[in-house]
Amino acid sequence: MRLRRAVRSKNAVLGIGDDCAILRVPAAHDALVTTDFSLEGVHFRRNWQSPECIGHRCLVRGLSDIAAMGGRPIAAFLSVALPRELPQRWVDRFFAGLLRHAEKYEVELAGGDTSQSPAGVLADITVVGSVRRGKALRRSGARVGDQIYVTGAFGESAAALRLLTHKKIKRRDVFPEPRIAVGEWLIEHRFATSCIDISDGLSTDLLHICEESGVGAVVNAAAVPVHPSAGKLRDGFNLALHGGEDYELLFTAPKNSRIPGRIASVQVTHIGEITSGSAVRLSQNGRARVLIPAGWEHFRRDERQNRRR
């Protein structure tokens, strides 16, 4: 299978067809690079989502990391291994979903690798972007007293997963959007002291900010925006707090910053404050308890520790 050239970015000098792609990073900018797996049976199931949705989500993993640094994507590279028996129609629809999303964000699919798969559909997406030199939003800049903000709402992907695993529904497509324009706005207005995208879950990713910044945090439970589809479920709040793959941004800003209620047409909500110490706490009904992260990465860590025993 040859990858097709579908989207052209002005910063992709040479795309598919040579040993490497050639990309031009704009003057006074650095390159951003991120890479993320989408593995059948681990990150998705073919009978739970449409091929278009799987392709879309494969790319959004990478784009969202670029957004979290305040960058602009230039090009994507897709390594994809396909099982022998996979219908060509599935492959075409997967690419259609991925390329439609690439086009929307002017990202060129500039290369990759193809292979036969030993088991299931195996995809790995690399996204290269650019950011003004020295201006990238990092995880490590949060300071005591900074206020914590999030974009959008939480729990939609986790709610779908819950309904699918409990066999309440057979299929559910969720198409998250990467918050590229929000990240760029944050760099332009110099408000954010730190930023991360919520891929592993709000509780886990806030802990990443705290760990990298050497601080603690308190989250106001009542303020956490729960997605309507999670809100319908009994434990929707927990899904919003710990479920992953929301691809919203969490950022911190000094206390007196005037953060608007919407940035680039996306809702922005104030959910808490950076504190001293290292614990992340949840303030609910006047009491604060330690928020134990239960997102995807911590699940993985536990898995790994079990293995080593």
Place this chain on the structure above:
Amino acid sequence: MRLRRAVRSKNAVLGIGDDCAILRVPAAHDALVTTDFSLEGVHFRRNWQSPECIGHRCLVRGLSDIAAMGGRPIAAFLSVALPRELPQRWVDRFFAGLLRHAEKYEVELAGGDTSQSPAGVLADITVVGSVRRGKALRRSGARVGDQIYVTGAFGESAAALRLLTHKKIKRRDVFPEPRIAVGEWLIEHRFATSCIDISDGLSTDLLHICEESGVGAVVNAAAVPVHPSAGKLRDGFNLALHGGEDYELLFTAPKNSRIPGRIASVQVTHIGEITSGSAVRLSQNGRARVLIPAGWEHFRRDERQNRRR
């Protein structure tokens, strides 16, 4: 599992630990990007090679693509999915092999992704490098009358594979080197009109040059450097001609270029000439016949066509 930071490159501003790595592309340079799978059961077998060798070869796939463009590598990104039952010792040795090779070429392991694997060890390597703007060696520049050169010798990996599949040996480690210094020399001396690395096999990769340049070629069979370990086998010449994963460079240069017999301590051999037309021919014992590519990629294409029937 967290990836460890082991090698530091001056152009890697920020490595593992944030949403993206930040890389600095030197002034007046463009970025090069390449990505390559190493899948258990497709590209390697755990009982045929040491973990160190598998790690080394995983990285060399990417470094060799950078070499083929005349670039210098900056950083590598490894996505790796591991089966639950894999011993930690295997993982450590795989990383040791990869990181030793990264250190030799001053490449920083600047990020990646880790996951549980649905089947076998699944690795995807992305390498980002840089090349002087507008100077990259491309596949498309060969002109009629140009002479064809190759580095090193051919058939070592294919010979090992042959012996392993025929159960003549149980294990064989082959550690190819990427020809980074040769590629840089070619750019500096402005000799090469086109260049490719031999990953799919000499016959297949020469055809890539011809297709991209719109030319044909004739190869002098007697001149093809056969690796001693292939030379010992009855059909060693065919292994040298069609076997892949040699990671040598093939380049073309105008007729009167003074190409030395060694570049950056690597043997360079004149093996043929670019012709008009589009066929690649092999000249042997005074007769020329069309050289039908039988490398890895053509094998894959046939596989794919079979599937569609």
